[in-house]
Amino acid sequence: MKAEIFYLKGDEDRRKHIERTLRREVFDHIDVDHVAIQNDYGTVNAPTEVDKILRVYLDRLRASMIRVTDFRIVISDSSGYWCYMGYEGGRSRDPEVGKFIRISYKGFCSLFPAVAIMDRMVMAPQGIHEILKASSEVSWMLRPLDLHGLSLVNFEQRDFIEDEIRKVASQMRNETTKLCARYVQARRLQSPDFDELSILLGVDEAYLRMHQSHIKASRIKLNTKVLSEPLRIGKLSTVVLQITDESENMLGRVRVQVRGPKGALVRDPVAEILHFTNDDMRSQQIQIGVRPLAVPYCPLEVLFVPDPASEVHISYPVPVILDVLS
Amino acid sequence: MKDIFICHASEDKNTVVRPLIDAFNRANITYWYDEAEIKWGESITERVNHGLRESQFCLVIISAAFMGKPWPKREFFAVLNDEAASAGNTLLPIFVGTPEEQQQFRGELAMINDMSYLGWEDDPAAVVAALRVRLGHDVAANTMRVCHVSSEYPPHVFGGLGVHVEHLTRALGAHLDVEVMLPSAGNQEYWDFDSRVQPNGMARVETSYANPTSWLAFAEFASREIIRRAKESRPDVIHCHDWVTVLAGIKCRWELGIPLVMHLHLPNYSTLCASVENLGLVCADRVTVNSKAMLEELEGRRLPLRHPPVIIKNGVDQVVFRPCDDWPDGDGYLLFVGRLVEQKGVEYLLRAYQYVRVKFPNVGLKIVGNGGLSDFLRRLATNLELSNVEFIGWKSGRELAELYQRASIVVVPSIYEPFGMTALEGLACGRPVVASREGGLREIIRHGKYGFLAEPMDELGLAQWIITLLADPDLRKRMGEASREYVQKDYLWSDVAGKFLQLYDELKEKPVDLTVPDKAQEFIDQTWNLAQEMGFRPLLLSNMFDQGGSS
Numbered sequence: 027m028k029a030e031i032f033y034l035k036g037d038e039d040r041r042k043h044i045e046r047t048l049r050r051e052v053f054d055h056i057d058v059d060h061v062a063i064q065n066d067y068g069t070v071n072a073p074t075e076v077d078k079i080l081r082v083y084l085d086r087l088r089a090s091m092i093r094v095t096d097f098r099i100v101i102s103d104s105s106g107y108w109c110y111m112g113y114e115g116g117r118s119r120d121p122e123v124g125k126f127i128r129i130s131y132k133g134f135c136s137l138f139p140a141v142a143i144m145d146r147m148v149m150a151p152q153g154i155h156e157i158l159k160a161s162s163e164v165s166w167m168l169r170p171l172d173l174h175g176l177s178l179v180n181f182e183q184r185d186f187i188e189d190e191i192r193k194v195a196s197q198m199r200n201e202t203t204k205l206c207a208r209y210v211q212a213r214r215l216q217s218p219d220f221d222e223l224s225i226l227l228g229v230d231e232a233y234l235r236m237h238q239s240h241i242k243a244s245r246i247k248l249n250t251k252v253l254s255e256p257l258r259i260g261k262l263s264t265v266v267l268q269i270t271d272e273s274e275n276m277l278g279r280v281r282v283q284v285r286g287p288k289g290a291l292v293r294d295p296v297a298e299i300l301h302f303t304n305d306d307m308r309s310q311q312i313q314i315g316v317r318p319l320a321v322p323y324c325p326l327e328v329l330f331v332p333d334p335a336s337e338v339h340i341s342y343p344v345p346v347i348l349d350v351l352s
Numbered sequence: 353m354k355d356i357f358i359c360h361a362s363e364d365k366n367t368v369v370r371p372l373i374d375a376f377n378r379a380n381i382t383y384w385y386d387e388a389e390i391k392w393g394e395s396i397t398e399r400v401n402h403g404l405r406e407s408q409f410c411l412v413i414i415s416a417a418f419m420g421k422p423w424p425k426r427e428f429f430a431v432l433n434d435e436a437a438s439a440g441n442t443l444l445p446i447f448v449g450t451p452e453e454q455q456q457f458r459g460e461l462a463m464i465n466d467m468s469y470l471g472w473e474d475d476p477a478a479v480v481a482a483l484r485v486r487l488g489h490d491v492a493a494n495t496m497r498v499c500h501v502s503s504e505y506p507p508h509v510f511g512g513l514g515v516h517v518e519h520l521t522r523a524l525g526a527h528l529d530v531e532v533m534l535p536s537a538g539n540q541e542y543w544d545f546d547s548r549v550q551p552n553g554m555a556r557v558e559t560s561y562a563n564p565t566s567w568l569a570f571a572e573f574a575s576r577e578i579i580r581r582a583k584e585s586r587p588d589v590i591h592c593h594d595w596v597t598v599l600a601g602i603k604c605r606w607e608l609g610i611p612l613v614m615h616l617h618l619p620n621y622s623t624l625c626a627s628v629e630n631l632g633l634v635c636a637d638r639v640t641v642n643s644k645a646m647l648e649e650l651e652g653r654r655l656p657l658r659h660p661p662v663i664i665k666n667g668v669d670q671v672v673f674r675p676c677d678d679w680p681d682g683d684g685y686l687l688f689v690g691r692l693v694e695q696k697g698v699e700y701l702l703r704a705y706q707y708v709r710v711k712f713p714n715v716g717l718k719i720v721g722n723g724g725l726s727d728f729l730r731r732l733a734t735n736l737e738l739s740n741v742e743f744i745g746w747k748s749g750r751e752l753a754e755l756y757q758r759a760s761i762v763v764v765p766s767i768y769e770p771f772g773m774t775a776l777e778g779l780a781c782g783r784p785v786v787a788s789r790e791g792g793l794r795e796i797i798r799h800g801k802y803g804f805l806a807e808p809m810d811e812l813g814l815a816q817w818i819i820t821l822l823a824d825p826d827l828r829k830r831m832g833e834a835s836r837e838y839v840q841k842d843y844l845w846s847d848v849a850g851k852f853l854q855l856y857d858e859l860k861e862k863p864v865d866l867t868v869p870d871k872a873q874e875f876i877d878q879t880w881n882l883a884q885e886m887g888f889r890p891l892l893l894s895n896m897f898d899q900g901g902s903s
Contacts, residue, residue, distance in 0.1 A: 214703070216737040222728075287806070287813040320804075320820045325707040325812050345707045347819075 027052070027229040030059040032083050033139040040139060040181065047188050051195040052143070053233045063138065067101075080112035083137075089146035090175040093166035095125055099158070103131040125163045133157040139181055141194075144228060148194045152178045171197050199237055202229065206241050207340040211331065214343045217242070246339045247273040248280070250328050253311065256349035257324065262292065262317045265348060267328070270309040271302035277339065278303060281331040282312055290319050318350040355487055356444070357384040357407035359427040363417035368448055368472055372411075374671040375476030377846060379526040381483060383407075400427060404434075408442070409486060411479075413472075414457050415448035432463055444486065445469040446479065474750075476671055477522065477545045484526075496528040498856060499587035499604075501574055501597040503559065503567070505534050505551050506543045509748070510561075511691065512773045513593055513617045516642075516666055518545075523667075523849035525549040528856075531587065533574045533600070535559040552577070559596075564624050565888035568879075571599035572892040578604045579900070589613060589856045595625045598632030603892055606866060607900040611637040611859035613852075615664075616646060618770050624882040631875035633657060637859055640664045640852075642771040643792030649770075656870045664852065665795075667845035668776045672749055675782035675836040676757035679829065683822055684760035685716035685742075687783075689752065689774040692723030697765035697788060699725075700811040702732050702741070704765070707815035709738070712822050716740045720747050720755060756781035760828065761821050767808045769793050779803075780839045784831035786817045802835040868897045 029048055033041045045058050061079050084099070102108035111134065136157050141149040148171065155168070169175025171193060179190045205227060206218040213219070218241065224231040253266040267284070271277050284296040292315030300310045318324040326346040332339040356376075360369050369385070376383050384403035404410065410431045418424050431443050447454040447469055454471060458464070470482060500521055504514030521530045525548040534542060537553035544551065557573045559566040578590070578600065591613040592601035598614050605612040614636035620629055630653070633639055639661040641647050650661050686705070690696045698719065705717050717738075719729070722745055733741040747755060756762060762778030764787035771792035778785045779796070785803035787793040799805045804820065806813030821828050876893050883890045 213735075215732075215735040217735050219731050219735045221731055285812060287816045288810045290812075290816075320816045322823050323711055323816070323819050325710075325815045325819065327707075327812060343706075345710050347707065347710050 027055075027143070027233045028057045028059065030061050030082070030086070030142040031139060032061045032063065032079075032137075032142070034065050034135060035062045036065060037139060040187075043184060044139065044141060044187060044191070047191045048141070051188075051191045052198060053230070053236070055230060055232060056143075065135070067134065077113045081114065083140065084112050086142040086145065086147040087140075087150070090148070090150075090169050091166050092169055093164070095164060097125045097127050097164045097166070100126050100128045101131060101134045102128065127158050127164055129157055143194065143198060146174070147176045148197075149179050149190060150176050152180050154178065174201070199240070202227065202234065203237060203241055203244060206234070206237075207244060211329075211341045214327075214329070216342045241340060244337075244340045246277070246280075246330050246332060246341045247271070248277070248330050248344075250344055250346055252346060252348060256351050257316060257318045259318050259321050259350055259352055262315060265314045265316045265326075267312050267314065267346065268309055269300060269312065269328075269330075272308075275337075276302045276304065276308070277332055278336055279333040283329045283331065284312070284314055285327045285329075286314075286316060286324065287319060289317075290324055291316055316348065318348065321350045321352045324348040324350050354382045354384045354403070354407045355409065356381065356483065357403050357410045357427075357431075358386075358413070359410055359424050359431070360413040361415060361417035361421045361424050364413050364415050364448060368413050368415070368446075370674070371474075371476045371671045372479060375480050377844065379480045379484065379523075380846070381480065381487065383411075401430075404430060409444050409483075410442055411444045411446065411483075413446050413448060414461070415472075416453060418448075419457055419460065443467065444483070446472050448472040480526075481546055496589075496856060496860065497585060497587045498524065498528060498530055498589045498591055499578055500530060500532045500591045500593070501578075501600045502532055502534055502593045503561075503570075503596040505532055506545075507540055508534075508537060508542070511618075512666070512771060515669075515773060516615075516617065517593060519667060519669055519845040520848060520852065521549045522546055523845040524852065526846070527849070527853055531581075533578060533597075535570050561596075564622070565883055565886050565890075567596040568599065568628075568883055568888060568890045568892065571597065571603070572890075574600035575603035575607070575892065579607050582608050586610070588860050591615065591852075592632065592636075593617060595620055595629035595632060598636070599628060599890075599892060599896075602632060602635045603896060605635065605637075605864065606897045609864050609866065609899070611862070611864050613638045613640060613855065613859070615640045615642075616650065616661075617642065619646070619649060624879065624886065627875050627878040627882060630655060631872060631879060634869045634871050634875065637864070638662060638855055640855070642666050643795050645791040645794065646770045658865070658869065662855065664848060664855075665843065666771055666773060666776065667848045668773070668780045668839060668843045670780055670840060670844065672753050673756065673777045673780035674753065675780070675832070677782070678757070679825065679832075680758060680760055683712045683715035684758070685718050686818060687718050687720065687755060687759035687762050687778070688765070689720040689747075689755070689762070689777070690764070690766075692719070692721050692725045692729055694725060695766060695768045696721075696723075697767045697808065698729055699732060700809055700814060701763050701765045702729065702736060702738065703811035704763075704814035704818060705738055705741070706736055707812065708818050708822065709740075711819055714740075715760065715822060716742065718742045718744055718755065718759070720744045720752065722746045752777075753781060756783055759783055761786055761803075761818055763814065763818065764788065764793060765806075765808075765814055766790055766793065772796050775803075776839060776843055779835035780843070782832040782836040784821055784828050784835065786814060786821065788814075798838075802831055802838060866897075866899055872897075 031041050031044055048056055067076055099111040100108055101111055140147055171177040177190045180186045210218050220231045220234045223234055249270045249272055251268045253268050257263045280300050282298050282300055296314045298312050328344045328346050330341045384407050412428050445464055447457055502517040506518050521532055522545050524530050525546040530549045532551045534551055534553045535557045536555050542551035542553050554573050557570045559570050589611050590601045590604050592598040593615050594617050601612045614632045633655050638659055639657055641661050641663055642665055647661055647663055688701055730743055756778055762783050762785045764775045766788050769791040775785045775787050775793055775796050779802055785797055787797050787805055788808040789805040790808045797803045797805055804817035806817055880893050
């Protein structure tokens with residue numbers, strides 16, 4: 027798991043405090059990149075390395091932004107000197123990039139410190155809205171932390187910094203757990219493949235395993251029972267499945283999807299939406315038309331897909347075996 | 353008159369005699385063997401005497417069991433008496449056991465002490481080769497020479513192609529001289545099974561399936577070498593296997609004016625390989641494939657072939673892959689054998705196994721093979737929370753046969769399968785097979801008779817049929833028995849060799865047409881451009897159709 031702390035040279039103490047808190051609250055083995063920016067950037071010709079660093083800063087910021095068009099930031103000082111922040115040598119990656127946000131040298135210094143995790147800015151200084159004033163040319167807004175964006179932080183107060191990092195840690199954990207849940211559902215697994223997930227998400231396997239208990243505790247608690255009689259081979263019958271919500275907080279809307287061996291189900295897959303909304307509705311039934319092809323059993327896969335808006339639920343395929351008589 | 357009488361103790365039947373008999377069948381050596389010759393109610397003494405009289409030689413299997421039994425010894429002494437009376441030399445001893453035991457047996461049988469003998473080393477081919485010399489069998493009768501160009505040969509076998517080339521050339525070696533042109537064997541020399549099959553690895557040519565242009569370089573060297581050797585001993589037919597070797601065959605066909613057979617094992621769809629493959633198909637005098645599914649695939653390409661493709665199915669090594677009547681106690685294990693690549697569909701087997709375990713929690717799953725998906729599949733087994741899954745790595749020969757023989761069911765869940773050699777090996781070991789209804793598997797497995805077929809990528813279908821078999825041990829046994837008979841009848845390498853021999857004979861009789869086929873130049877240009885893009889100049893292509901000799 028990688029974090030980047032963008033800061034102005036001379037602000038080492040604050041950078042160290044941020045780093046210590048990230049290690050304590052997010053992950054003790056977090057790989058932290060210290061990205062120091064020279065204080066006089068925007069007033070003198072800067073080495074290309076600094077431009078490269080600032081392009082990374084802008085990329086991270088763009089990742090936490092909602093915007094209509096891309097833009098460039100122009101820094102100008104009172105002496106008339108100006109430059110593009112993260113100058114790319116005249117090349118643009120987007121035809122829309124000709125649109126500009128103009129800031130002062132002081133404004134530029136106020137963009138730091140900032141913290142990025144998993145390739146997006148998660149912490150930026152309060153007042154960034156004022157620094158990067160909306161212009162008639164460029165329309166944008168920052169995405170809030172809980173919507174995969176960033177938190178605006180008063181970096182002057184250490185307590186505030188620590189509090190915001192705690193929020194970031196909690197948000198990262200929630201996002202990771204949700205991604206694990208979706209991954210397990212998409213891959214039809216019983217538990218997440220941390221190895222692959224760590225590559226996909228760019229986070230340490232150890233970080234994912236740290237939240238394993240949280241992931242396991244999020245397993246959906248639905249029990250499936252076959253209510254109907256054994257089937258006859260080759261004969262079309264209706265199978266009744268009873269699905270019971272055994273979770274403490276009822277699950278609400280759940281999509282149930284049932285698959286069978288090719289050719290065994292009249293409709294394949296069968297999908298129904300069940301509403302587990304109050305105690306009277308804890309147990310519900312679905313009916314499936316099955317014409318079994320083999321004796322003595324017909325295997326079915328029952329998959330539950332909970333409402334994505336509800337709290338995190340890890341859903342996995344449940345094997346259900348029907349009895350079949352010859 | 354039979355070639356040989358086999359004198360043995362019944363205890364040596366499974367370990368020595370049956371493997372020998374399979375090898376004799378393949379090599380067209382006739383034999384007198386009590387199990388086959390003595391019918392119910394017949395006098396054993398009379399039949400054995402008849403057998404001894406009617407056989408040119410007597411092969412004696414001398415083992416600890418033999419030394420302890422009076423009956424085979426009586427046969428042995430009868431032959432010895434006969435030898436002494438006629439001053440002939442018809443006794444061919446094979447000693448079985450440790451070197452110390454063999455020494456001891458020779459000490460006890462002083463009358464044959466000065467006789468040269470063979471020691472049994474689990475290799476029937478060595479016995480066949482020695483016997484052929486004594487019998488003077490067709491060594492001089494068939495003077496045809498065929499040159500195979502292959503990418504694999506034992507011990508460097510990575511898949512079905514290598515297995516095919518090994519067994520086909522060995523079976524052909526019973527009838528004609530076979531030369532096998534191969535890439536460098538590296539540190540481990542190619543095995544020499546048979547005096548009439550000569551594997552030739554070209555020391556300087558390193559190849560890799562991961563590097564397609566290495567095969568273009570191989571073809572260049574191989575063709576040069578074949579043409580050089582042809583000055584002394586010209587092959588009658590060139591036989592190439594897959595795109596990897598066919599350029600050498602094309603070059604030699606025009607240069608030497610000899611017919612070319614191309615056997616397509618597995619089509620390759622990457623651009624460079626496919627263009628070479630298509631070039632081979634239009635240039636070859638005969639194209640052979642191993643299944644109807646492959647034939648249909650080939651027909652779909654609508655290439656102007658010289659002759660309609662011919663199906664010649666693979667065989668199975670029935671010396672190694674033998675039936676076993678010992679079924680596991682309890683549920684035993686399911687067995688997969690093959691490369692761990694996407695094409696083999698192992699993911700679906702692991703998913704199916706989830707369902708199987710609900711009803712049969714003790715059944716195991718053994719996965720034999722290596723490949724790029726190895727780590728992924730291990731993790732999948734963990735993340736499906738499956739215990740009792742064993743990844744064994746690559747196995748071959750008797751070790752592999754034992755795994756088949758101890759399995760309850762063999763599963764072949766391929767997504768794509770031109771033939772399905774592992775299904776055949778499973779059937780040869782008398783085990784029912786649950787396979788995908790795909791390619792060659794559809795032709796090998798008769799649904800409900802030798803096993804069951806499920807749709808490819810349908811883990812619930814696979815699970816359904818595996819469960820059916822696990823739930824009914826009698827059905828497993830019935831299918832196992834039916835499958836072994838079927839394989840013994842339909843999948844002998846000697847029959848496969850017979851079909852190729854017929855093909856070679858037909859080709860040898862006809863003049864080779866040296867006109868350049870339609871579309872050949874188009875495929876040459878494609879190959880040239882694609883190879884150049886990969887940084888290789890395939891100079892061989894610039895004079896592919898130059899004629900150096902007469903037809």
